[in-house]
Amino acid sequence: MITLYDHPLSGNCHKVRLLMSMLDLTWQSEFVDVPNEAHHAPWYGEINPLREIPAIDDDGHIACDSQAILTYLAWKHDPAWLGDSAEERGRVVQWLSFAANEIGNSLQPARLYYLLGEKVDIAAVTAKGLRVLGVLDTRLAQQPWLAAARPTIADLACLPYVAMAREGKLPLDEFPHVMAWIDRVAALPGYVSMPGLPAAKAA
Amino acid sequence: MITLYDHPLSGNCHKVRLLMSMLDLTWQSEFVDVPNEAHHAPWYGEINPLREIPAIDDDGHIACDSQAILTYLAWKHDPAWLGDSAEERGRVVQWLSFAANEIGNSLQPARLYYLLGEKVDIAAVTAKGLRVLGVLDTRLAQQPWLAAARPTIADLACLPYVAMAREGKLPLDEFPHVMAWIDRVAALPGYVSMPGLPAAKAA
Numbered sequence: 001m002i003t004l005y006d007h008p009l010s011g012n013c014h015k016v017r018l019l020m021s022m023l024d025l026t027w028q029s030e031f032v033d034v035p036n037e038a039h040h041a042p043w044y045g046e047i048n049p050l051r052e053i054p055a056i057d058d059d060g061h062i063a064c065d066s067q068a069i070l071t072y073l074a075w076k077h078d079p080a081w082l083g084d085s086a087e088e089r090g091r092v093v094q095w096l097s098f099a100a101n102e103i104g105n106s107l108q109p110a111r112l113y114y115l116l117g118e119k120v121d122i123a124a125v126t127a128k129g130l131r132v133l134g135v136l137d138t139r140l141a142q143q144p145w146l147a148a149a150r151p152t153i154a155d156l157a158c159l160p161y162v163a164m165a166r167e168g169k170l171p172l173d174e175f176p177h178v179m180a181w182i183d184r185v186a187a188l189p190g191y192v193s194m195p196g197l198p199a200a201k202a203a
Numbered sequence: 204m205i206t207l208y209d210h211p212l213s214g215n216c217h218k219v220r221l222l223m224s225m226l227d228l229t230w231q232s233e234f235v236d237v238p239n240e241a242h243h244a245p246w247y248g249e250i251n252p253l254r255e256i257p258a259i260d261d262d263g264h265i266a267c268d269s270q271a272i273l274t275y276l277a278w279k280h281d282p283a284w285l286g287d288s289a290e291e292r293g294r295v296v297q298w299l300s301f302a303a304n305e306i307g308n309s310l311q312p313a314r315l316y317y318l319l320g321e322k323v324d325i326a327a328v329t330a331k332g333l334r335v336l337g338v339l340d341t342r343l344a345q346q347p348w349l350a351a352a353r354p355t356i357a358d359l360a361c362l363p364y365v366a367m368a369r370e371g372k373l374p375l376d377e378f379p380h381v382m383a384w385i386d387r388v389a390a391l392p393g394y395v396s397m398p399g400l401p402a403a404k405a406a
Binding site for chain 1: 252253270279290299301308338
């Protein structure tokens with residue numbers, strides 16, 4: 001049984017919820033009250049020394065970092081989610097880095113600024129967020145999925161903070177190829193929503 | 204034949220040089236004069252729309268992003284560099300994200316601030332760099348390599364900017380387990396140095 005250390009409004013946790021649902025895994029959610037600093041309690045340091053969510057405990061194997069958890073679960077249950085060739089697997093990691101760094105330092109903090117009042121250089125992260133959406137729109141104008149001819153964990157890693165970009169006051173509707181990609185992800189079997197994401201669509 | 208779009212002082216390019224050398228691959232370096240904006244020339248946009256180095260052209264397959272290139276080359280030539288199990292491969296990706304995000308937004312910009320006078324919030328990146336070195340030191344106190352019982356691309360992805368941390372005026376010598384790990388990497392067969400990194404050591 002997998003335990004997900006989780007918060008319902010965390011996009012990083014939702015990446016893991018998406019893959020677990022698409023893989024049809026059995027799991028339980030352990031609420032970590034991050035806005036009230038529960039991730040700094042001593043017990044959580046034993047789970048993740050970096051004091052971040054998500055983390056998972058998979059029958060005793062602890063994994064941290066949303067991109068790393070996606071990789072671990074895909075390897076264990078269905079490696080097709082990682083791409084099929086060296087070329088595809090390299091591109092998957094390129095977009096995992098993009099999710100951790102480019103998205104994680106633009107769309108994600110913009111959302112936290114407006115939702116939780118986090119201290120953020122909002123002009124800088126907004127400008128960077130526009131560039132990030134532009135890069136994604138250019139890519140998705142050429143092909144339906146980010147890293148391969150079909151969905152991979154790269155799409156799941158990038159989806160939540162992109163699809164919730166309006167919560168950070170980014171003009172998501174000006175990026176039509178990104179919008180169409182969000183709809184494609186929402187039509188995948190096993191897709192689950194969260195507040196700020198579209199509902200599941202018929203495939 | 205692999206062409207590496209390269210700059211001799213780039214730590215991100217050196218990650219790729221390290222793995223290519225350790226894999227005993229044949230490659231040529233194509234100099235991109237980044238400090239003089241050559242990566243913004245039209246021809247380079249065809250190689251990497253993100254306008255970053257490194258990129259590689261491997262007989263027509265273009266790959267960008269240092270972490271993604273390491274993944275691609277390891278898959279193609281020696282997957283043992285990616286770890287052996289789902290657990291190890293997940294941990295490798297965790298440290299690739301750490302290299303792209305935590306190191307890439309602390310030790311790397313601190314170095315660029317002092318070397319090239321880049322505009323950087325030096326107090327913030329220095330504070331973050333100290334935390335990054337602390338996380339690495341704690342990890343490396345427990346085990347000799349970051350993600351598995353032997354070296355993986357996680358170690359190569361993290362090495363350059365950590366080992367050059369003094370160029371960003373970070374007190375590297377206060378982190379003994381990091382220092383010992385740098386020496387272990389420098390003793391690996393095929394290790395190559397660059398300005399700011401230690402010379403190859405006898406194994």
